[in-house]
Amino acid sequence: MSLFLIVALPFLGALLPGLMNQAGRDACSGVTFMVSLAAFIGLLTNLPSVLAGEVVTVGIDWMPLLGLNFTLMLDGLGFFFAFLILGIGLLIIAYARHYLSRDDNMGEFFTYLLLFQGAMVGIVLSDNILLLLVFWELTSLSSFLLIGYWKHLPEGRQGARMALAVTGMGGLAMIGGMLILGQIVGSYELSVILQHRDLIQADPLYVPALLLILLGAFTKSAQFPFHFWLPHAMAAPTPVSAYLHSATMVKAGIFLMARMWPVLSGTPEWFVLVTGAGLITMVLGAVIALFKHDLKSVLAFSTVSHLGLITMLLGTGTAFGAFAAVFHILNHATFKAALFMSAGIIDHETHTRDIRRLGGLRHLMPITAVIMTIAALSMAGVPLLNGFLSKEMMLEESTQTVMFNTWWLVPALATLAALFSAGYSFRLIAHTFFGPKRDDYPAAPHDPGFGLWGPPAFLVVLVVTIGVAPFLVEDFVKIVTASVLGTTAELPHAYIKIWHGLVPALYMSLAAVGGGVILVIMHSVLQKIWDATPRPEAKVIFDATISSFVSLARSLILPLHNGAFSRYAAIAAVTIIGAGYFAWITGVQGAATRAPQAATPVALAGWAMLVAATFGLVFLHRNRLLALIMMGIVGLMVSVGFVYFSAPDLAMTQFTVEAVTIILLLLALNFMPNRSPVESTVLHRVRDAFVAVAGGFGAMAMAWHYLLRDAVATPISEFHLANSYKGGGGTNVVNVILVDFRGFDTYGEIIVLGIAALLIYALTETLLNGPVRARLLNRVPDQPRAGGMHPMMMVVLTRVIMPVVLMVGFYIFMRGHNEPGGGFIAGLIVSIAVVMQYMASGFSWASSRLRYPYHGVIGAGVLLAGLTGIGSWFVNKPFLTTDFTYVRIPPFEKFELATAAIFDLGVLLAVVGAVMLTLESFSRLARTAHTKDSVHPMDIDPSRQASTEEGA
């Protein structure tokens, strides 16, 4: 079967359990089993080529530019691991079917399990190391889901997060390591990388790469000091513990070290790091395991210890070490998975995993007792079982290993670990199955059905078979070892034998087993000493680390983002000024190319007024009305400035904008307190003053600089000046720029105006539908109200003046193309005409005479402008292309007809609509506050008002 399919099957099959969940537990587990079985058989079809020493590869490009390709390869090592993953996976699925209770969502469980299986198979079959990383992190993620499967248990959630954090960290470090490795070699394909041992080890980046990759491997395989997550992962359902956290996932780190062995091993750095970490882990795990009471905890720490053992073997860098490591991987997977499943059975039947509450189970659960005892004896390294064989090889290897120039260090530690290993294994047997029968088990223990004991029994048969007849697997182990070694070392000539003669390893082994027995006998004493010894608790440290990071992060982030706008503005201003200053001082200023003009008295006076108004604004801004007046002065002075510099269009625009804005702002101020409260401290104001002054000087410097210098080439405005009449049909260049040269900008800006009005309307609407409405209704004005709301003089005057103003607007609009004026200004003038009516006679009266809703006016204006633009498509010209012609209708003079005028009409409408909609929105707020708004144009008849009030 294609390797693609072997990897893909579990992923595709992961959809099935969820789907079949409804159909019952058997159907659900059945499909899962079939999926795994298909992949397993697929793997076996490749066995002949593996046995023949071939490497099966397939691949397709994924991201060739990066070098990340979907390439898979199957050699002895890959086959070995895939065989374990899929084979044990089958047993686990069968076991889990009977283990999970009816309350557990089996579909979810098997979905996660298959995802994990696929990811794991992916790791061991990847040829591309970046692809391997993808699968690597996927195992972390699926493991996260599986550990947290019982979501209601806090241990599950915490264990899941801890595992994710630790293995995630390793995975991220490994990304770095793999990228460096790929950069050194120039390829991310393992098949290429493995050929370049010398290149890699000579590279200065070898050590960083090694460190990063080992960080990944150590975290995944729970090596010291990252071993602490594994015991907490035991909160997962037991099938998960058996599968992920003993037989497969935690071996991914081991796999990686074995995979990279040909190119990374053999250096002093590798030896010290790998063997060192392995030795410490091996001893530490074994010692802790002896003193744990939870069956799964004992097994978890023993797994840590055994992983350390394998790591240590890989670290020695010798062919024999690798040989022993491969063999122990196989043996450990068999006996440890069996042990976990047995522990699960005990938990399932007695409802406890606490070893202190157990004992005497050999009579009640004989089948389980046999299975577990054999597996535990294998773990202890008792002859005729497979654990003995590989442990002997480990001890043999340790006698050959000299660390820190001390010949006894490694053998002593290895023996010590083996001793404790024997100790906890014996304790497991003794305290669970032996001793007197008790009458206080949480549930009545009895052997489970075949479904639960079948899978571990099968594994135990393997344990015994390999233990008695190691030659059955020897060839296979050698093929695997050969693929670990690659071209780096020769396959060792050793054989796996039960009897090696009276070699040191035998004595060490004897010492270990004997010592183990003594440990069990002395256990209660030792336990007391252990309990009395203070020890760092990994979970406490981990939690404290995380929460201190969180509080550190909070103290950094939260004060900065506290929502104070003045602070945000200060940050922005300081950044802008600072960056501008940096650009300024690092540049070359160059000489001025223009002479400054002399300051005339008029200009000086205007300047003085601007300055005075600005200062006034700064000092009087708490009085909002005064502030508005000051702003009005600034605006008017700017308009005057435009006049002074011969820009009548701008002046007119600015002037009308000022008028309309002030009216609208006055209306808005109506709803606000008269004064703004003091919200800042003196310190804040001093800070702001500094920032503001710096900003002011910056702006001045900029203006000074640019005004005295010509552009590097002729400005485009020259073209506009030269061609406004010829190409745009108008002599008012400003207007031609607005409606023709850059009509598209104007189009955008009227849309901005329209949106602004729409959103003011929407905002008002929201306010009136919310709690603000009540506040408005109950508002007591802080200023005395005028006696007559609609004074007669004003009403009369505005009525009379309205047609005049409209006429002016029309005139300004019409002349716009050639003389100062245009749609924008005209729109504002027309708005003023209407606004006056509102001011004079109030909202109700004015709006009841409204024939076209302002929304519609805005929409129509923008549409008209847009459609004018589209109109030019019909003559095959781009959007907004203008055309004009001159016509003469006697008795008038010749006049111009320009399409730009229609566009300008759109502008006019949009401006009128926007201004009026804004006004209307504000008025709606006002009307809600004063419900007495009259529907009559004037307040001339006191009796009428009274009668309205009575009626109301």
Next chain:
Amino acid sequence: MTHWLIVPIILPAILAPFIVLAARYHIGIQRVFSLVGVSAQIVLGLALMWQASDGTVMIYQLGDWAAPFGIILVGDRLSTMMVLLTAVLALLVMLYTIGSRWDERGRHFHALFQFQLMGIMGAFLTGDIFNLFVFFEVLLIASYGLMIHGGGNARLRAGTQYVLFNLVGSTLFLFALGAIYAETGTLNMADLAMRVQMVSPDATVGIRLAAVLLLLVFAIKAAIVPLHVWLPSSYAEAPGPVAALFAIMTKVGAYAIIRVYTLIFPPDHGPTAGMHDYWLMVAALATVALGMIGVLAAKKLDRMVAFAVIGSMGMVMLAISLFTPQGIAAALYYMVHSTLAAASLFLIVDMVKDSRANLRLQATWPVAGAVPTAALFFMAAIAMAGLPPLSGFLGKLLILDASFGNGSVVWIWSFVLIGSLISVVAFGRAGSTLFWKARSIRMPEDVDPGPAPSTLSYVAVGGLLGLLIAHTVFAGPVTAYTTSIAEQLFAPDAYITNVLETPGKLSTPADGGGH
């Protein structure tokens, strides 16, 4: 004469006023027009991208005026890709809006939505820097309207900050435009590219100031530290679908930086050396760090996602700040990813929000529709944190790979990898609290968690995640395309000649080039 290039801008600009004019009281009609509009945008985006894919630079002279005198739209590989991305995002967000009935919670949602699209599309397509300002205004004002859609005190307050801060940006933009026009006398980007080269090395202050101020303007839009302060509360308080649409808004800033600082101020341009080519990376690193720390610090889910957006903008900026074709290609790949991931997360946040009292990262009873929502959150969080198998991981690899050889490679790698770890931890905590721990809490009798999110909402989020998967699976062709975009950006001659040498109204062969 074909007009396709302008249609992505004009279509919403016609639809929106039409909706206001004729259908402002009819939500059903608005939805139809809105949906048809965004669907048509996708077709347009595809067509334009296909047109540009062979390296053609399409131009459209508004008012028939030749550059640099009139405004010009330019469709090259980069801008058309952004148009398509926007269109796709808009469609899915629109589906969610309709599914969650967000559009009924205030006025003018669809009109504002269309105007917003117009602004974004315009910003991507324009070849004129003043016109870019105009579109920034359009999208700012429309986004403000969308942001405060539905009202509420917290939202209005955040909206005020948002619009005020961005108005600071707009003002700065005007300063920058004044500076650049005073220095060069032109506003067309291609023409600017030519004229900036004419700046004498003896008088560089003017152009340096212009370049820096412009960068700051775009940095505000792109939420680069320290100009990001407006983002967390605005995105957190905005209605869910609006926040999702905003995922493209920060990219407008990134786009502008890519465009302006490859075309106008290329990294090898002497007079502007030593500024953005150095400091942008520092800011980007700070942005990555701040974003990720913020993700860990956040006490509420919506803020957490907002900080994740800042962090991912930091990643994009990091890649851009390498100023190499490889870096830009990586940035573009990551940008697409980040847009889709952020949008899907914001939509999921909205799903969660609907049946909880608040979004604090504390366990309460399970939300309505918890199981599918949790699954979607898991996927989106994986994408955002940059874990395999989704495109965030590939994007991260691309960025790390592209930074090889850069002097700051150690910094980049450390920030990116440690940042990812922090976000993995933070997302793990948040997800397990919100969705797992909730299982252990019994539902109070008197609380109604409300209905589960509608099918259409799930379709929208599923669509975004589906696109992320596609972005991952087809990473090969996508990166090949982003590489071709980067190549086009670093060889701007075709762009410049095409823009400047196409004659328009009143052009004679002599002044057709504009010089």
